[in-house]
Amino acid sequence: MSLKRAVECVKRHKSFIVTSHTNLEGDAIGSELAFAALLRSLGKRVTVINHDPIPGEYRFLPGIARARTMDSAPKTGFDCFVTVDCSDISRCGAVARLSAGAKEILNIDHHISNTGFGDVNWIDAQASSTSEMVYRFFKTMHKDFDRQTAVLLYTGILTDTGSFRYSNTRSATHEAAAELLRYGVKVNVIYRCAYENIPFTHLVPLVKILSTMRQDPSGRLVWMKIKRSFFKGSCGYFDFSEYVLTFARSIKGTEVAVLFKEHADTSTGVRVNFRSQGKTDVNRIARSFGGGGHRTASGCVLPGKIDGAVRKVIARVLRELK
Ligand SMILES: [Mn+2]
16 A cells, blocks of 8 residues: 555655665665666656765666765755665665655665654565565556666665575565566676675685684574774775675574674774574564664664674573573
């Protein structure tokens, strides 16, 4: 039903800002750029603005030149503020400020923890990804895909389902992917770009991250740390989060994997990512620290130093595993 309201919202406005969350990843970029393309095909004026620039791992995506950051953004003169893949408006970072100038906020998301902050909310916690929802939006509007939008949406679905391996993969997910392939998506090329792209110079930090891996006595909980100091001397700050979380999940007996990451810049605070194999609700754990996400994948940010965050969070997860 709320898809219908989202369609009506799009129809009644002329100009849009489209944004997603901080720490951009495949689903955020794929869904925002594809949704912006859909709006443009309807004759709307659209600006895509994010808190963060597009990370190096996703520079292969088509149309990223259209994604701006706050310093080059028109701050006024639009009707509708659209967020995709954001469970809360604060997840948009500094871009959230712009929403004050909008007639309406349209919130499109698949996180079960979504706070319903929009004037119009289309939340589908069953959807694998926001990209799968934007795919459905195209279908509802009877709009055709082109190669560019197909690549964007396929990449968003691919990355949010862990390459169609996580429990959020439904038949509707494969149906969407199957149709997108008809528009010239090359699955092997996208897989290479999205995953098989670790710079050789980053093997040293990767080894350091893996050497921090610890397991609780029951073997059901595994955790790791990414410290800023690991990257000293290597250029850039390659995001190993998905790689090492995937590896931690593949350790025999793992029910919950947790990754602690210091911010890449000098700001304090620790990003914590949770993955569960299904029995443990890691959305509930993340929420108890002010974050959220999905039952099997969630995150939060803790103030202070990394070792304090590890102590607090691990104690909390162990209580949940009892
Ligand atoms: Mn997502």
